[in-house]
Amino acid sequence: MKKIDYSRQFLIDHLALFQCPICKEDFYQVEGNGLVCSQHHRFDLAKKGTLHLLLKGGQNDYDKAMLSSRKSLADTGFFYPILDALSSELPKEGTLLDVGCGEGSHLHYLTDKGLEGVKVGFDISKDAIQLAAVHFFEDAFWCVADLAHSPFASQQFDSILNIFSPSHYQEFERLLKEGGRVYKVVPDPDYLIELRDLLYDERPYNNQQVVDRFKEVYPNSKHKHIRYQVDLTAETFHWLLDMTPLTWGATEVDLERIKKSPLEKITIAVSLLISH
Numbered sequence: 001m002k003k004i005d006y007s008r009q010f011l012i013d014h015l016a017l018f019q020c021p022i023c024k025e026d027f028y029q030v031e032g033n034g035l036v037c038s039q040h041h042r043f044d045l046a047k048k049g050t051l052h053l054l055l056k057g058g059q060n061d062y063d064k065a066m067l068s069s070r071k072s073l074a075d076t077g078f079f080y081p082i083l084d085a086l087s088s089e090l091p092k093e094g095t096l097l098d099v100g101c102g103e104g105s106h107l108h109y110l111t112d113k114g115l116e117g118v119k120v121g122f123d124i125s126k127d128a129i130q131l132a133a134v135h136f137f138e139d140a141f142w143c144v145a146d147l148a149h150s151p152f153a154s155q156q157f158d159s160i161l162n163i164f165s166p167s168h169y170q171e172f173e174r175l176l177k178e179g180g181r182v183y184k185v186v187p188d189p190d191y192l193i194e195l196r197d198l199l200y201d202e203r204p205y206n207n208q209q210v211v212d213r214f215k216e217v218y219p220n221s222k223h224k225h226i227r228y229q230v231d232l233t234a235e236t237f238h239w240l241l242d243m244t245p246l247t248w249g250a251t252e253v254d255l256e257r258i259k260k261s262p263l264e265k266i267t268i269a270v271s272l273l274i275s276h
Ligand SMILES: C[S@@+](CC[C@H](N)C(=O)[O-])C[C@H]1O[C@@H](n2cnc3c(N)ncnc32)[C@H](O)[C@@H]1O
Pocket: 062, 070, 099, 100, 101, 102, 103, 106, 122, 123, 124, 125, 128, 145, 146, 147, 148, 162, 163, 164, 165, 166
């Protein structure tokens, strides 16, 4: 079956998951290869089977080169301990939405680890979703969409994944079924600390406000710290430099300097927050 036909069938089977991002009405049918709402707004599948639901051009902080470096690094197992912790917490079935899914590696790994059910990944970056659909088409239904104008219907999701990506708690509450949960991963102060030390003399890094906000919205939340070190090669260090927003504030001179003396180890330290 062609990818677009497979995705069309997904839309037919799961029409209730979506709502029109323009008028917020339900999509009442799949017509041709697209969704149509009662106000006649129409969104078509792309040839590769992805659905583009942005109202205007997406934001592109992450270019294709950065996204492929992120994928290459993810393939080495860089994030596996985080994902293993997530995997042991997530319900294995049900309907899951990966918010800001990037190039799809995390959902792919979680699927390999036994995550079943209906999985939808979306990101505001078209390049990210294209990569996800090229490499991980079978693992989820992939959409280009903006969390601020989310095209998903109310109370349809059992789990929301929110890994290193922005949150919108009011929206999460609307999307989740009764008893559904948010699984959020945020960097702890020591995340990539060795790289931070190389790049910046003084750059306190603290996500405490993000964590506090989560706990304010979900006072009974669970909070797990995950911390480990990864050995780096010259190649993986370069991928790391390419993929992290940390380097966006660095000068070319600094980047050249640290490329000449690559790090051999890096610390990963994150918080896994689970709503209750
Ligand atoms: C640091 S990346 C993390 C990506 C992926 N979850 C990962 O861990 O590899 C943050 C992601 O959030 C996406 N993003 C930012 N604003 C968004 C929005 N309003 N709606 C959907 N995705 C958004 C970005 O395009 C980017 O892919």
